[in-house]
Amino acid sequence: MLGSFGIAVTTISLLLSLSLLYLSYYDLKLSSNRISKKIYKFSFLQILLTFLSFITLIMAYVISDFSLINVYENSHTTKPLFYKISGTWGNHEGSLLLWINILVLFSFLFLILDENKNKNFRLYTLIFQNILISTFLIFLLTNSNPFSLLYPVPTEGMGLNPILQDPALAIHPPLLYVGFVGSSIYFSIALAALITKVDSKSLATTIKPWVSVSWSFQTLGILVGSIWAYYELGWGGFWFWDPVENSSLMPWFLMTALLHSVLVLERRIGLYSWVIILSILTFTMSVVGTFLVRSGILNSVHTFANDPSRGLFILSFLALMVFSSIYIFFKYAPNENKNYKIFSKESFILLNNWFMIFFLAVVLIGTLYPVFLDTLTGQKISVGPPYYNFILAPFLLPLLFLMTSGPKHKWISPEKIGIFNIVLFIAVILFIIIFILIKESSILLLLILLFSTYLITQTIFDFFEKLKNKSINLSRIISHFGFGMLIFSISLNQIFSIEESFNAKVGDERSFKNYTIKFNNLETFSKNNFKSAKGYFEITDNKNSTSQNLTPEIRVYNKPETITYEASINTRLFSDSYLTMSNISSTDVFNIKFQKKPFMNFIWFSVLLISLGGILQFTRFRKKI
Amino acid sequence: MRKKYLVLLYSIAIFIFIVLYLSLGKNKVYTTQENIGKKLPEVELNYFDKNGEFSTKELAKFKFSLLNFWASWCGPCRKEHKHLVELSKNSNLKIIGVNFKDEKKKCFKVFK
Amino acid sequence: MKILLLTIVLFFSNSISYCNENKTYEILKNLRCLVCQGQTISDSNSDFALTIKEVVNDKVKEGLSKKEIYNFLSDKYGDWILFNTPLKANSYFLWFMPYVLFILGGIFLYLVIRKSTEKTKQ
Numbered sequence: 001m002l003g004s005f006g007i008a009v010t011t012i013s014l015l016l017s018l019s020l021l022y023l024s025y026y027d028l029k030l031s032s033n034r035i036s037k038k039i040y041k042f043s044f045l046q047i048l049l050t051f052l053s054f055i056t057l058i059m060a061y062v063i064s065d066f067s068l069i070n071v072y073e074n075s076h077t078t079k080p081l082f083y084k085i086s087g088t089w090g091n092h093e094g095s096l097l098l099w100i101n102i103l104v105l106f107s108f109l110f111l112i113l114d115e116n117k118n119k120n121f122r123l124y125t126l127i128f129q130n131i132l133i134s135t136f137l138i139f140l141l142t143n144s145n146p147f148s149l150l151y152p153v154p155t156e157g158m159g160l161n162p163i164l165q166d167p168a169l170a171i172h173p174p175l176l177y178v179g180f181v182g183s184s185i186y187f188s189i190a191l192a193a194l195i196t197k198v199d200s201k202s203l204a205t206t207i208k209p210w211v212s213v214s215w216s217f218q219t220l221g222i223l224v225g226s227i228w229a230y231y232e233l234g235w236g237g238f239w240f241w242d243p244v245e246n247s248s249l250m251p252w253f254l255m256t257a258l259l260h261s262v263l264v265l266e267r268r269i270g271l272y273s274w275v276i277i278l279s280i281l282t283f284t285m286s287v288v289g290t291f292l293v294r295s296g297i298l299n300s301v302h303t304f305a306n307d308p309s310r311g312l313f314i315l316s317f318l319a320l321m322v323f324s325s326i327y328i329f330f331k332y333a334p335n336e337n338k339n340y341k342i343f344s345k346e347s348f349i350l351l352n353n354w355f356m357i358f359f360l361a362v363v364l365i366g367t368l369y370p371v372f373l374d375t376l377t378g379q380k381i382s383v384g385p386p387y388y389n390f391i392l393a394p395f396l397l398p399l400l401f402l403m404t405s406g407p408k409h410k411w412i413s414p415e416k417i418g419i420f421n422i423v424l425f426i427a428v429i430l431f432i433i434i435f436i437l438i439k440e441s442s443i444l445l446l447l448i449l450l451f452s453t454y455l456i457t458q459t460i461f462d463f464f465e466k467l468k469n470k471s472i473n474l475s476r477i478i479s480h481f482g483f484g485m486l487i488f489s490i491s492l493n494q495i496f497s498i499e500e501s502f503n504a505k506v507g508d509e510r511s512f513k514n515y516t517i518k519f520n521n522l523e524t525f526s527k528n529n530f531k532s533a534k535g536y537f538e539i540t541d542n543k544n545s546t547s548q549n550l551t552p553e554i555r556v557y558n559k560p561e562t563i564t565y566e567a568s569i570n571t572r573l574f575s576d577s578y579l580t581m582s583n584i585s586s587t588d589v590f591n592i593k594f595q596k597k598p599f600m601n602f603i604w605f606s607v608l609l610i611s612l613g614g615i616l617q618f619t620r621f622r623k624k625i
Numbered sequence: 626m627r628k629k630y631l632v633l634l635y636s637i638a639i640f641i642f643i644v645l646y647l648s649l650g651k652n653k654v655y656t657t658q659e660n661i662g663k664k665l666p667e668v669e670l671n672y673f674d675k676n677g678e679f680s681t682k683e684l685a686k687f688k689f690s691l692l693n694f695w696a697s698w699c700g701p702c703r704k705e706h707k708h709l710v711e712l713s714k715n716s717n718l719k720i721i722g723v724n725f726k727d728e729k730k731k732c733f734k735v736f737k
Numbered sequence: 738m739k740i741l742l743l744t745i746v747l748f749f750s751n752s753i754s755y756c757n758e759n760k761t762y763e764i765l766k767n768l769r770c771l772v773c774q775g776q777t778i779s780d781s782n783s784d785f786a787l788t789i790k791e792v793v794n795d796k797v798k799e800g801l802s803k804k805e806i807y808n809f810l811s812d813k814y815g816d817w818i819l820f821n822t823p824l825k826a827n828s829y830f831l832w833f834m835p836y837v838l839f840i841l842g843g844i845f846l847y848l849v850i851r852k853s854t855e856k857t858k859q
Binding site for chain 1: 762766767769774775777779780782787815816817818819820821822827828830831832834835838839842843846849850852853854856
């Protein structure tokens with residue numbers, strides 16, 4: 001029942017977006033300088049029906065309607081309601097429907113919010129956005145239909161992978177999708193701007209709010225995913241340079257570059273073509289990421305169930321998108337007057353773009369190189385964290401420096417600013433204190449600490465300056481401060497992390513460094529959908545003789561049968577204690593892994609600050625309009 | 626001038642897409658298939674029921690040899706056993722069983 | 738039942754106590770668990786990972802250097818097992834391309850800025 005209804009609604013919304021394509025194309029030729037009412041009506045219907053199809057799927061999950069293959073494969077009656085709902089987008093088909101919803105949402109918002117722009121520019125944007133929507137709807141209906149029916153109807157579902165039953169992972173996909181699927185709107189805007197020859201100022205003002213909102217959400221999405229990986233995977237890390245993680249980072253670099261370039265464009269200094277290229281690239285990278293994740297050509301810890309036919313569809317779509325955007329770009333790209341000056345703010349933004357594109361290239365090469373090598377020569381190699389750390393870490397130094405000094409420069413009027421000032425002096429003193437405290441010997445890490453201290457000190461100074469001078473951009477200060485804090489905390493985390501792995505039985509005790517770990521008790525119990533073995537540990541810090549209790553678990557879920565290792569984490573302001581245990585087959589010995597993870601809270605908080613800057617920027621635009 | 630760039634970009638894109646297309650059907654899981662044809666490294670192993678060590682060098686004396694990895698916890702190994710017994714009648718063939726990840730007590734039980 | 742097979746035992750003790758811990762940890766973090774999905778040996782609890790942990794520990798005990806252990810493992814399982822990609826003919830592109838791109842980007846940027854400053858001077 002819900003299945004057929006869902007298919008009907010989705011089909012109608014496909015028809016609506018096709019008619020919108022036709023209507024917008026037709027409207028282009030009309031002399032009226034307002035978009036016809038019909039397009040508004042159709043757009044409204046389109047968003048209504050697309051939402052309805054998504055709600056239908058959610059309903060099917062809520063009432064556990066197993067006549068839908070998708071619900072049968074990914075849900076179970078005993079699952080808590082919250083995870084029934086979040087299970088809707090925890091699989092390929094459902095998340096594709098979410099994708100489409102976001103495409104439609106942005107299309108609709110663009111239509112009603114950017115009313116004062118050139119008519120044909122808006123119509124072309126609508127056309128490109130609806131091409132994307134229709135293609136993805138066709139993909140959904142023909143290849144990945146979440147409403148596909150199953151007969152006979154099973155009485156029970158197969159359940160959702162327990163590691164996905166988690167609040168962080170419930171909100172992670174929607175956040176991330178608003179981020180990178182949201183970038184579709186400036187992809188469409190960029191192509192429309194080329195064709196209708198919109199001037200720099202209005203291109204910049206149109207794109208700006210969309211870029212900052214998608215950038216903020218992308219940042220938040222990555223943050224939530226990272227937090228999830230930290231406590232759920234049980235490895236104590238928060239970033240693994242895994243292909244799927246890289247896929248979310250690549251559009252982020254481009255969005256960051258775009259966020260800065262738009263500022264130059266707005267002041268009519270140049271970068272018109274460059275902003276267009278970046279806009280096109282951002283969404284292209286998002287689709288590339290989707291391709292890598294869903295096609296299964298990469299070996300990743302966060303696998304989606306994959307299927308080559310999906311990969312083929314996304315790849316064909318990607319090819320079509322790339323070839324036509326390149327064509328449109330070459331056909332319409334204007335010759336522009338550039339007017340950059342060394343030591344002006346705009347040249348620093350160019351430098352920012354240089355670094356962002358470099359970071360993107362490194363991550364892209366690292367992710368795709370093994371695939372290319374394997375396909376072309378049959379040799380298999382792995383590219384892991386050592387590669388990224390080795391190549392990227394040294395480049396953080398100039399980046400941090402540029403982030404500190406760049407914003408001090410003025411637009412258009414070049415001016416050399418002395419490097420030696422009170423801020424640097426304070427930063428160096430702070431650094432020397434840190435140096436004495438940590439006794440770290442890696443020169444690179446020390447330099448990164450120095451430069452991030454410099455950035456942090458500078459942004460704090462800027463903040464007090466801002467209190468006096470209202471014209472300074474607060475969102476920049478917050479985001480840059482957040483970035484400085486992030487690098488600072490990650491470095492300290494690297495230096496102070498402790499890890500100890502050993503085997504123990506109940507009653508055993510283990511001492512190392514300043515800690516003693518005692519395995520007090522083991523308790524087994526059964527719950528609704530899993531059985532669990534819970535270990536009780538007492539960890540004593542011999543230095544200040546405090547102790548804490550940690551209780552890691554090994555859970556065996558029944559639907560579907562999966563073993564998970566639940567880490568037990570004790571979060572303190574400056575440091576987390578992280579304990580996991582795993583059983584060793586057919587013995588009563590457990591492998592215990594204890595980790596001390598300092599500054600985790602600071603890492604999370606600084607990413608939050610980075611994204612807060614973007615949200616602040618967005619609200620400022622809305623006020624102006 | 627523009628046309629030159631267009632052609633260049635298109636060629637790069639086509640190359641990338643072809644490679645990605647080819648990689649779609651490939652197996653991404655580790656297999657031991659690549660090891661076929663490789664030489665056995667020299668290893669020394671403890672005898673199961675007597676003292677001393679066995680070196681894989683000794684295998685050179687035989688025309689054919691079969692190294693069979695087994696364990697008391699492994700079901701298929703038990704099924705294999707009678708075929709191996711059958712094979713061992715062939716005097717040209719040397720069969721070596723290598724016990725893997727097991728406990729000695731349990732191994733002896735298997736033979737009883 | 739007759740013991741027909743000449744049987745040899747490879748005993749694996751289940752308890753792993755690492756000697757020279759930091760070195761062992763570092764090596765384990767740079768190895769891919771081949772039977773898993775992109776996990777490192779250090780993070781994995783699979784049988785394969787446990788075996789490799791044991792092997793690495795033994796090799797460290799034998800006094801082999803990091804490099805020798807990596808070579809030993811890549812001889813057996815191929816370079817696929819190494820997360821710290823060795824610099825070889827097949828990875829020159831991987832290791833050097835980023836730097837080449839960075840330099841090219843810098844040259845391009847320099848030319849753009851110089852051209853635009855010259856134009857404004859005229």
